[in-house]
Amino acid sequence: MERPVPVPDAATAPYWAAANEGRFVMPRCTQCGRWHFYPRALCPHCSSEKLEWSDCSGRGTVYSYTVVHRAPSPAFAAELPYVVAIVEVEEGPRLMSSVVNCAPETVRIGMKVRAAFRRVADDTQLPVFEPA
Amino acid sequence: MKLNAAIAGVGTSRVGQVADRSALQLQADAAQAALADAGLRMTDIDGLLTTPVRVEHWNMPCGVVANHLGVKASYLSTVDVAGASGCAMIHQAAMAVATGQASAVLCVAGQNLLTHGSRAKAVKSMAEGGSAHPQFEVPYGPIVPSLYALVAQRHMHEFGTTPGQMAEVAVTLRRHASLNPNAHKRELITVSDVLKSRMITTPLHILDCAIVSDGAAAAIVTSIERARDLKKRPVRLLGQGYGLRHSHIGEHVDLMSTGAVDSGRGAFKSAGLTPTDIDVAQIYDCFTITVIIELEDLGFCKKGEGGQFVEGGRIGIGGELPVTTHGGLLSGGHPGLGGGFFHVVEAVRQLRGEAAERQVRDAEVALVHGNGGVISIHCTIILGRG
Numbered sequence: 464m465e466r467p468v469p470v471p472d473a474a475t476a477p478y479w480a481a482a483n484e485g486r487f488v489m490p491r492c493t494q495c496g497r498w499h500f501y502p503r504a505l506c507p508h509c510s511s512e513k514l515e516w517s518d519c520s521g522r523g524t525v526y527s528y529t530v531v532h533r534a535p536s537p538a539f540a541a542e543l544p545y546v547v548a549i550v551e552v553e554e555g556p557r558l559m560s561s562v563v564n565c566a567p568e569t570v571r572i573g574m575k576v577r578a579a580f581r582r583v584a585d586d587t588q589l590p591v592f593e594p595a
Numbered sequence: 596m597k598l599n600a601a602i603a604g605v606g607t608s609r610v611g612q613v614a615d616r617s618a619l620q621l622q623a624d625a626a627q628a629a630l631a632d633a634g635l636r637m638t639d640i641d642g643l644l645t646t647p648v649r650v651e652h653w654n655m656p657c658g659v660v661a662n663h664l665g666v667k668a669s670y671l672s673t674v675d676v677a678g679a680s681g682c683a684m685i686h687q688a689a690m691a692v693a694t695g696q697a698s699a700v701l702c703v704a705g706q707n708l709l710t711h712g713s714r715a716k717a718v719k720s721m722a723e724g725g726s727a728h729p730q731f732e733v734p735y736g737p738i739v740p741s742l743y744a745l746v747a748q749r750h751m752h753e754f755g756t757t758p759g760q761m762a763e764v765a766v767t768l769r770r771h772a773s774l775n776p777n778a779h780k781r782e783l784i785t786v787s788d789v790l791k792s793r794m795i796t797t798p799l800h801i802l803d804c805a806i807v808s809d810g811a812a813a814a815i816v817t818s819i820e821r822a823r824d825l826k827k828r829p830v831r832l833l834g835q836g837y838g839l840r841h842s843h844i845g846e847h848v849d850l851m852s853t854g855a856v857d858s859g860r861g862a863f864k865s866a867g868l869t870p871t872d873i874d875v876a877q878i879y880d881c882f883t884i885t886v887i888i889e890l891e892d893l894g895f896c897k898k899g900e901g902g903q904f905v906e907g908g909r910i911g912i913g914g915e916l917p918v919t920t921h922g923g924l925l926s927g928g929h930p931g932l933g934g935g936f937f938h939v940v941e942a943v944r945q946l947r948g949e950a951a952e953r954q955v956r957d958a959e960v961a962l963v964h965g966n967g968g969v970i971s972i973h974c975t976i977i978l979g980r981g
């Protein structure tokens with residue numbers, strides 16, 4: 464059974480295209496200068512439509528995490544236990560991701576992490592994080 | 596503003612594993628029970644509210660249910676604010692009655708969620724079709740409890756809340772369910788049972804999570820004058836509020852403050868009451884951590900003190916603030932979106948003094964709180980003896 468793969472839409476295609484090239488990007492408002500995530504039509508801070516995709520540093524900290532012991536579908540069963548985390552990136556926004564390349568029990572809130580990529584399909588890489 | 600509306604009847608179907616009833620049959624059972632409770636007939640009903648179900652595809656659920664029950668409706672709608680739908684249906688029915696669009700609105704929700712699919716199937720359909728963002732969350736493999744586990748872990752980090760305190764919620768609500776003949780899970784459990792139960796997604800064990808059940812609940816809302824002429828003592832809607840801070844947990848600005856702050860503030864303001872006026876609180880309990888955070892955000896204790904608040908029998912029947920006295924989603928029953936409607940039914944029974952062994956003495960004002968998504972969308976209602 465295949466892992467669920469993100470299906471990009473017009474609003475999110477640049478994010479997934481960048482990830483597939485190994486670049487981690489987020490939307491930034493050119494009016495107020497602030498970043499946000501997830502992508503949306505209007506800046507959540509100032510309601511401007513003037514948004515652009517910008518490269519992020521990829522540096523962040525673990526805001527919260529959970530070690531998953533029960534898979535949502537057979538596609539994830541072989542990976543148990545694994546970490547699902549909310550990472551706060553240096554630019555401000557948070558996003559859900561995984562923390563990889565370390566034992567799940569070593570993950571902590573406040574831990575410094577950096578972006579990495581995991582290939583889940585021929586044309587899709589997921590942004591993930593590893594200890595910095 | 597107080598609306599001229601009251602709850603005149605409530606009812607539930609059998610709850611638990613009810614293999615011999617379809618979703619519509621369960622809803623019909625609950626509706627008939629509510630009609631009998633009020634002393635009304637289906638022909639007296641001219642408004643209908645319901646919620647979507649997960650077990651079947653219903654094109655326009657309110658039309659399917661109204662047609663199945665034979666309701667000739669001058670007002671009907673499908674309410675979907677996820678787990679907050681139970682509370683929201685009461686408020687929306689009250690608005691329909693107060694504006695004269697309908698004279699008696701039947702609110703009904705529920706389904707055969709347990710019988711329809713195995714638990715594994717429910718877990719998968721909730722993870723992929725439920726509260727997780729399809730592009731930005733589902734690919735990382737969270738189950739629905741993981742989304743709440745992220746909240747719980749942060750709460751533990753910021754405030755020192757413990758797994759034992761979360762377990763207290765499960766233990767107390769199971770004790771309440773043991774006093775409810777129609778509850779799904781009635782065998783008593785201990786804190787140690789919860790902590791030793793299977794770890795699902797840290798820090799949540801299986802006994803920190805809501806169960807999956809078959810069942811339906813219903814209520815009838817009419818004007819106060821009409822309700823006074825009916826069989827049972829009316830229960831008034833005193834106030835209500837809504838709140839939304841995020842749609843997905845990964846993007847939440849501050850996980851430690853939820854839309855329950857706003858919905859609670861709105862409800863207390865419209866009712867002209869404060870948390871100290873509440874005699875019994877039917878708090879949405881999809882997970883143990885949910886109850887702790889909602890008690891804080893609704894103002895029953897300070898932020899960060901919810902873990903201590905649920906200890907020492909304070910939220911048990913006979914305690915300072917009895918919480919979710921029918922056993923809730925953790926033990927009473929959880930048939931999906933209709934789950935939160937049992938909290939409303941229980942509040943009405945408490946205010947009428949009909950809760951038998953579960954009765955909270957002198958209960959005159961009840962708060963009911965529903966939350967949906969991942970502690971995302973909230974509706975709080977306050978009910979009082981009419």
Ligand SMILES: [Zn+2]
Pocket residue numbers: 492493494495496497506507508509510511
């Ligand atoms: Zn902006």
